[in-house]
Amino acid sequence: MIGHSVRGRPIVATLSGDATAPERVVVIGCVHGDEPAGMRVARELVASARLPDAAIWVVPSLNPDGVAAGTRGNAHGVDLNRNFPFDWQPLGGLEYSGTHALSEPESRAAQRLILRVKPDLTIWFHQPLDLVDRSGGDPMIERRFSQLIGLPLVRLSRYPGSASSWQNHALPGSTAFVVELPSVVRGELVRRATSAILTVAGEYGSPDVGGAMTPGSAADPTGGIGIGLDIQPGG
Ligand SMILES: [Zn+2]
Numbered sequence: 001m002i003g004h005s006v007r008g009r010p011i012v013a014t015l016s017g018d019a020t021a022p023e024r025v026v027v028i029g030c031v032h033g034d035e036p037a038g039m040r041v042a043r044e045l046v047a048s049a050r051l052p053d054a055a056i057w058v059v060p061s062l063n064p065d066g067v068a069a070g071t072r073g074n075a076h077g078v079d080l081n082r083n084f085p086f087d088w089q090p091l092g093g094l095e096y097s098g099t100h101a102l103s104e105p106e107s108r109a110a111q112r113l114i115l116r117v118k119p120d121l122t123i124w125f126h127q128p129l130d131l132v133d134r135s136g137g138d139p140m141i142e143r144r145f146s147q148l149i150g151l152p153l154v155r156l157s158r159y160p161g162s163a164s165s166w167q168n169h170a171l172p173g174s175t176a177f178v179v180e181l182p183s184v185v186r187g188e189l190v191r192r193a194t195s196a197i198l199t200v201a202g203e204y205g206s207p208d209v210g211g212a213m214t215p216g217s218a219a220d221p222t223g224g225i226g227i228g229l230d231i232q233p234g235g
Pocket residue numbers: 031032035125126127234235
């Protein structure tokens with residue numbers, strides 16, 4: 001357990017794989033309570049018989065109160081993905097960013113875990129945009145993941161106070177990115193996402209990644225769309 005929600009629900013992280021493995025990965029299944037599909041990926045990951053070649057900390061839900069209520073925000077109405085301490089700004093409405101950075105116990109729990117584990121790779125699941133967000137980490141890894149999961153790689157906005165932007169700045173050399181699952185997620189996509197995580201976790205930092213990125217195999221499914229653009233998504 002890594003912390004509690006505002007309403008006292010436990011926030012749990014399960015270690016899958018070998019804690020001493022050199023490659024460390026964190027997977028967050030759900031941040032916005034009304035975007036719960038990544039929790040299925042998290043469960044599949046923990047139950048998987050395929051042993052990861054990495055230490056993978058799986059947090060099915062960072063926002064158990066929001067999941068219980070079916071709301072984007074936590075029980076204070078805070079959008080946790082605007083509550084992290086990089087470029088935090090006061091925002092209202094559905095993107096209410098809290099009274100200050102890390103004002104919420106859920107974001108503090110994530111920050112503690114991430115600063116303790118210092119993951120090489122972190123994957124944050126959202127819905128419903130059906131893409132992999134080029135979030136500011138190593139673009140080769142983001143592209144590799146988008147190929148494996150079969151979703152286009154697109155650069156969305158970098159939101160103030162977002163978790164992935166904070167990580168990509170706080171832990172230089174590491175990669176954190178957002179996966180936006182579609183609104184309706186079939187079991188086949190859950191299995192593909194799980195397999196993609198296990199594959200990328202094993203490849204991370206290995207010379208094989210470079211080999212897999214040779215021209216011809218690295219076709220960008222977006223055809224380059226999104227490069228340098230600043231599209232407003234739901235994030
Ligand atoms: Zn979201």
